[in-house]
Amino acid sequence: MAGVAVSTTINGDNVEYLCQPDETLLDVLRDRLGLTGAKEGCGTGDCGACSIILDDRLVCSCLVLGAEAEGRRVETIEGMAHGDRLHPLQQKFLEHAALQCGICTPGFLIAAKDLLAKNPDPTEEEIRFGLAGNLCRCTGYDKIVRAVQDAASVMKGA
Template sequence: MTGTLVTSKVNGDEVQFIADPGETLLDVLRYKLNLMGAKEGCGTGDCGACTVTLNGRIVCSCLVLGVEAEGATIGTIEGMADGNRLHPLQQAFIDHAALQCGICTPGILVAAQKLLERNPDPTEEEIRYWLAGNLCRCTGYDKIVRAVQAAAAQMRA
């Protein structure tokens, strides 16, 4: 097994790493770039806890090979806040108690941010379907949906 030198842009910074051919982008982010915010809940694209953006779309980083990231632009939860200034979604999740254990939260935030970029005023149904691939076992989703709605309203204002 030979590694490949990969260059990509993560949260605005150019990074380089050696990826084994079978290694997932999630493992690269976590164990080679020390970005532990994306979580592996299933490894099969069913839970969304590893959600990151890849060239402008949200993906499950467990379903992307590290070698595929050559030349790619990647965004993770670690890049969401501007220094100490939280993104409105992050603040809304705290203010609306939209997390209990918090393991799904990074993936949901990255996914919700992309939703609001595409649709600044989503309906409840649109939020629920957009986030259907982000499992949360603690909250029953109610407060997550409300937090996304609140952040959207704030961002529109």
């Protein structure tokens, strides 16, 4: 099986890698590039823990082949903070304790970032449906929704 040479942009950096034709982008990120922030909770697009943004679209990286990233822009949780300055969503997740075990948190943050980019002033219902592709088993979602609401109001003010 011949490897596929891929040249892509991840969190603003040019990255080149070789991957197998059937290897998912999630596996490439985690196993080849050491970017383990995206998690594999199911591998079938049902939990959202591996969420990334691919050319401004929110996707599950487990449902994207590594080969497909050629020439595209990938954003992962590792690129969300600027240096030591957290993104407002990250800060609000901490302040609201919107995480318990934290395994779903990177996926939620990426999905919430995409949500606010497209809808800066979402209603509670829009947040709930916007984040319905991300499973959390610890929090009951209450504090996650509140953190996103709070972040949205901070980001609007900024």
